[in-house]
Every structure is written in structure tokens, then in C-alpha cells.
Amino acid sequence: MAQPEKEGNAVSKEQGPVLQVRGLGKFYGEACPHCINSTGPAWESNICPACGTIVACAEISFALMAGSVLGVVGESGSGKSTLVQCLYFDLAPSTGEAFLGSYVGGKKNIFAASAQEKRLMRNKLMGMVYQNPQQGLNLDFSAGGNIAEKLLMAGCFHVGRIRARAGALLEKTEVPLKRLDHLPRFFSGGMQQRVQIAKALANNPGLVFLDEVTTGLDVSVQAKVLDLIRSLQRELALTIIAVSHDLGVIRLLTDYTLVMKNGRIVEQGLTDQILSDPQHPYTQLLVSSLL
Amino acid sequence: MAQRTRYKRGYNFAFLDESSKKELRRAMLKAVAIPGYQVPFASRELPLAQGWGTGGLQLTMALIGPEDILKVIDQGSDDVVNAVNIRKLLVQTTGVATTEDTQRATLIQTRHRIPEEPLCSWQILVFQVPYPEPLRLVEPSEAKTREMHAEADYSRLWVHLYEDIVRWGEITIGAQYPVMVNGRYLMDPSPIPRWDIPRLHMADHLNLFGAGREKRIYAVPPYTKVEPLEFEDYPFRVEDFRGKSCAACGSTSTFLDELLEETTGKRTYTCSDTSYCAKKRAARD
Numbered sequence: 001m002a003q004p005e006k007e008g009n010a011v012s013k014e015q016g017p018v019l020q021v022r023g024l025g026k027f028y029g030e031a032c033p034h035c036i037n038s039t040g041p042a043w044e045s046n047i048c049p050a051c052g053t054i055v056a057c058a059e060i061s062f063a064l065m066a067g068s069v070l071g072v073v074g075e076s077g078s079g080k081s082t083l084v085q086c087l088y089f090d091l092a093p094s095t096g097e098a099f100l101g102s103y104v105g106g107k108k109n110i111f112a113a114s115a116q117e118k119r120l121m122r123n124k125l126m127g128m129v130y131q132n133p134q135q136g137l138n139l140d141f142s143a144g145g146n147i148a149e150k151l152l153m154a155g156c157f158h159v160g161r162i163r164a165r166a167g168a169l170l171e172k173t174e175v176p177l178k179r180l181d182h183l184p185r186f187f188s189g190g191m192q193q194r195v196q197i198a199k200a201l202a203n204n205p206g207l208v209f210l211d212e213v214t215t216g217l218d219v220s221v222q223a224k225v226l227d228l229i230r231s232l233q234r235e236l237a238l239t240i241i242a243v244s245h246d247l248g249v250i251r252l253l254t255d256y257t258l259v260m261k262n263g264r265i266v267e268q269g270l271t272d273q274i275l276s277d278p279q280h281p282y283t284q285l286l287v288s289s290l291l
Numbered sequence: 292m293a294q295r296t297r298y299k300r301g302y303n304f305a306f307l308d309e310s311s312k313k314e315l316r317r318a319m320l321k322a323v324a325i326p327g328y329q330v331p332f333a334s335r336e337l338p339l340a341q342g343w344g345t346g347g348l349q350l351t352m353a354l355i356g357p358e359d360i361l362k363v364i365d366q367g368s369d370d371v372v373n374a375v376n377i378r379k380l381l382v383q384t385t386g387v388a389t390t391e392d393t394q395r396a397t398l399i400q401t402r403h404r405i406p407e408e409p410l411c412s413w414q415i416l417v418f419q420v421p422y423p424e425p426l427r428l429v430e431p432s433e434a435k436t437r438e439m440h441a442e443a444d445y446s447r448l449w450v451h452l453y454e455d456i457v458r459w460g461e462i463t464i465g466a467q468y469p470v471m472v473n474g475r476y477l478m479d480p481s482p483i484p485r486w487d488i489p490r491l492h493m494a495d496h497l498n499l500f501g502a503g504r505e506k507r508i509y510a511v512p513p514y515t516k517v518e519p520l521e522f523e524d525y526p527f528r529v530e531d532f533r534g535k536s537c538a539a540c541g542s543t544s545t546f547l548d549e550l551l552e553e554t555t556g557k558r559t560y561t562c563s564d565t566s567y568c569a570k571k572r573a574a575r576d
Contacts, residue, residue: 115441115442116441116442116443119442119444123446138447138450141450141454142454142457144453144457145450145453145454145457146450148449148450148453149446149447149449149450152446152449152450152453153444153446157449157521157522157523158522158523158524159453159456159457159522159523159524159525160524162453163457181457181458
């Protein structure tokens with residue numbers, strides 16, 4: 001039986017990147033040969049003029065090392081959520097490949113895996129925190145049940161151990177332990193989000209996706225959730241991809257940043273560097289409009 | 292071909308036409324080849340309402356031959372109206388011999404029980420199934436449950452069991468306890484009591500399950516692993532009859548039915564398998 005308490009999936013730095021993405025793209029419509037060349041930031045559009053295909057994202061390539069936090073920033077419709085949803089198998093990408101260090105030693109394209117393998121990867125190697133807790137939580141299960149779902153999928157069939165682990169996670173995410181068996185339906189937004197974070201971390205995933213986690217929360221709760229993520233990241237050496245349209249969040253959380261516009265990466269590099277010396281006009285605009 | 296004189300004129304042997312039987316046999320072969328997998332089939336109209344055992348009946352009709360010895364039981368009893376009617380229909384349309392003795396029967400159709408006496412490799416047990424989908428409890432969509440089976444994604448039922456334990460201190464499913472078959476497919480064993488579940492595991496005989504209304508056939512072939520879902524610290528338990536015995540035959544090792552005498556309020560217990568109980572009484576007297 002798997003013991004999620006001990007079994008860490010984090011890959012050590014010597015083993016290469018945790019995640020490597022090459023040429024990822026997602027098209028809605030019948031893609032034509034002009035799609036790539038006639039969309040993007042230069043055209044200020046992600047709709048192909050020739051065939052009307054929507055190029056949600058294209059030519060996305062990057063690598064992510066263990067223990068680092070990657071930020072993906074861009075305006076609405078820039079393809080940042082599409083990117084993360086493709087990597088978490090919520091969407092099937094149209095082009096490109098990705099390699100996960102903890103899956104067949106990073107030698108097999110994860111998009112070519114079977115549905116069953118993908119589900120296993122999602123459950124054992126990845127964690128996801130959605131903007132809307134209703135997407136990440138089953139509101140008909142108790143908070144403990146939601147965390148148990150992840151642990152059960154990873155093969156832990158011991159009620160006592162599941163409850164101990166769920167309790168420890170809720171404690172870590174600052175949810176009162178007495179709410180373990182309550183339905184998250186009746187929790188506040190911030191507390192739902194913290195339960196979602198606890199669920200995402202249940203199996204010590206090697207890679208965690210945060211999709212606009214603080215959007216929709218009020219400012220004081222935002223700060224608390226960000227603090228929590230930051231301390232968990234340090235404590236557990238999590239590898240994170242954080243998507244946000246908020247440069248403040250990106251500045252607070254991330255080491256590296258991808259700036260996306262019209263489905264393409266327009267700039268990438270160290271977060272500090274991008275914020276202090278933006279190169280691309282769009283990034284300059286973003287930074288200058290930072291409150 | 293069977294001799295036409297032995298059963299009612301105007302009907303094909305065992306009521307169904309030969310091509311329907313062929314389809315049923317094909318579905319059964321597939322079900323045996325993939326233990327626990329629900330094979331769809333075109334459920335036929337029968338002179339019996341759906342929900343009264345048409346799934347089991349169609350399997351029996353497709354399997355039965357003139358030399359078979361038939362036993363039909365309902366909740367362990369040979370004399371309940373459902374069993375009697377199904378037996379009458381089969382006898383009228385096949386002319387086969389019938390028996391109440393489990394050990395003599397070659398073909399047994401049952402509703403919600405497995406006979407107490409162990410079955411042998413030459414016997415076939417046919418179950419009547421009301422709801423074949425064990426995941427229906429947690430997922431209303433058939434398309435989704437099929438996908439869940441394909442990917443062996445049973446976590447939601449597991450969470451349901453976990454929440455049961457959290458809320459009630461134990462798993463509250465009585466009859467119809469979900470089982471894993473051959474380590475792959477989650478299966479609804481039909482509403483047999485938990486008592487009967489261990490007797491599906493590595494059994495000598497073939498178990499066939501037919502759901503007429505839901506149009507599904509599945510099987511547990513001989514010598515197949517059948518494991519009830521259980522947690523390491525909350526193991527599966529069968530019904531507890533400690534300190535109770537059958538009022539008629541004195542048995543302490545059978546599944547017992549509880550009878551409440553309304554005037555005195557006294558509780559008594561009798562074997563649910565009536566033919567086994569009668570056999571024991573005959574041996575004793």
C-alpha cells in the first residue's frame with residue numbers, strides 16, 4: 001500500500017527538469033497552415049484570418065526545475081489557463097509534447113499516455129488548485145472526504161491513516177480540525193480555497209498548478225492564502241506553476257515568469273528581472289500599470 | 292432438437308427463438324471472458340414483466356437443454372410466487388425435470404441468494420439482477436460510469452464508503468455489497484446478503500448475472516477472485532448470527548431469516564434456504 005506520508009514524488013535536481021514542455025498548442029477549429037503565422041501578439045489576435053480557428057495557445061516551450069515556482073502572467077484570453085489545463089489533462093492539446101521527470105524518467109511524452117495513465121499522473125504526481133473551488137472540490141463530500149479521494153486514488157485504504165493525513169493537511173492549511181467532517185459547501189470562499197490546497201497537496205505531488213487561486217477572494221483573505229502558499233512552498237520544497245493576471249501575485253510567489261499575450265510567450269526570465277527591466281512592450285505596459 | 296411432445300405446442304423450445312438465444316450466448320461468452328464486465332444485450336419481451344427476473348430468465352432460456360435439471364429459488368425459497376411462476380413457464384416451454392435439491396440441479400436460477408450447499412463445477416448459477424451498475428450510487432450518468440469502469444476509476448465509491456464510516460462508524464451497505472472481480476472490474480453482485488459474497492470468491496461453479504430491464508449481462512467464471520471493497524482498518528464483515536439458530540432444523544451455520552410473532556413479540560429465526568433446511572430436518576428425523 002502506498003503511504004503518502006512518506007512517499008514523496010519530488011524529483012531531485014540532479015535528475016533534470018521536473019517538467020519540460022515543447023511546442024505546446026491548443027486550437028479550437030480546423031487548423032490550417034496559416035494559423036501559426038497569422039496569429040499572435042504581432043497580429044494582436046489569436047483568431048486565424050484564413051480559417052477562423054481560435055489559437056488559444058501555441059509554440060509554448062519551457063522547462064521547470066525542482067523546487068522552483070514558475071509564474072504565468074497575461075491578460076484574459078492570453079492562453080495561460082489553457083496552458084495549465086492542458087498540462088493537468090483537463091484539455092487535450094492540439095500540438096506539442098511534455099515530459100514529466102517523475103513519469104518514466106521524463107522519457108515519455110505525457111500527452112501520448114493512455115487515459116488511465118493520465119488519471120494516475122493527475123492523482124499521484126500532480127496537484128491542482130482552481131480559481132473556483134467548485135471545480136476542484138466535490139461539494140457533496142466532506143472536507144475530509146475530498147482529501148480522502150486523492151489518497152484513495154493513490155492506493156491508501158486505511159481510514160485511520162487517511163484521517164490522520166487529512167487532519168494534518170487541514171492543520172497546515174489553517175482549516176479548523178473540527179470542520180474535517182463538514183461539507184465544504186457551507187465554508188467561506190477562503191476556507192474552501194484552503195481545503196482545495198490541502199486536497200492538491202494530499203499525495204505530496206511533484207508538481208502543483210495554481211490557476212488564479214486568489215482571484216475572487218477579498219484582499220485580506222488573498223494575502224492569507226498567498227502567505228500560506230509561500231510558506232508551504234518553502235516547507236515542502238514544492239514545484240509550482242502559478243497562473244495569474246495579477247503581477248503582485250507573480251512578484252510575491254514566483255522565481256521565473258512567462259509573459260503571455262494572444263496565445264504566445266512574449267517574454268520569459270527571472271521574475272525580478274522581468275519586473276525591473278521588462279523588454280517586450282506588452283510587459284512594459286503590464287509593469288507600468290502595476291498599482 | 293428437443294422432442295416437441297414434451298412441452299407446449301406453438302412455442303419454440305425454451306420460449307425464445309434460436310437467434311435470440313444465440314445472441315444471449317455470445318454475450319455470455321464475452322461476459323465470461325471479461326469477468327465482472329457488463330455486456331450489453333437486447334433484452335427480449337417475455338410473458339413476465341421486466342423487474343420480475345427477465346434478465347435471469349433469458350439467460351436460463353438460452354442455456355437450458357432438454358437434459359437439464361432445473362431449480363428456481365427466490366430469496367432462498369423454492370415456493371415463493373416469483374420462483375414458482377418462472378419454474379412453471381420454463382417447464383411448460385421445455386419439459387425439463389425440476390428439483391428442489393441443490394446438489395441434483397444442473398441449472399439454478401436464483402433471486403438474491405446463493406444456495407447454502409456448495410455448488411460443483413458442472414452446475415451453473417443464474418442471478419436475477421435489478422441494478423447492474425455498482426457506481427450508480429455515486430454517478431447518475433451511464434456514459435460517465437462506463438468511462439469510470441474503462442479507467443478503473445472507483446475512487447468516488449471509495450469516498451462514499453469512507454464517508455459512511457465517518458458518519459456511522461461502519462459501512463452501511465447491507466445486501467448488494469460492491470465487489471472487485473479479478474482485480475479489475477467493480478461489480479454489483481445483485482442483492483445477495485453479505486453472507487454470500489465470500490462464496491463467489493474462487494467458486495467451483497459458473498455465476499451468470501442477467502439484468503433484463505437494464506439490458507446487461509455479466510459473469511463470475513469459476514476460480515475467479517471476488518473481493519469485497521474494504522478498508523484495512525474496517526474489514527468486510529458478513530451478517531452476525533452468533534447465538535442464533537434455525538427454529539426448524541437447528542442450524543447455526545446458515546443465513547437466517549428473522550421472524551417476528553406479532554402477538555407475542557417473540558423473534559425466531561429460520562434458514563433462508565428452505566430446501567437445505569428441509570434436507571437437514573429429513574436427515575435428523
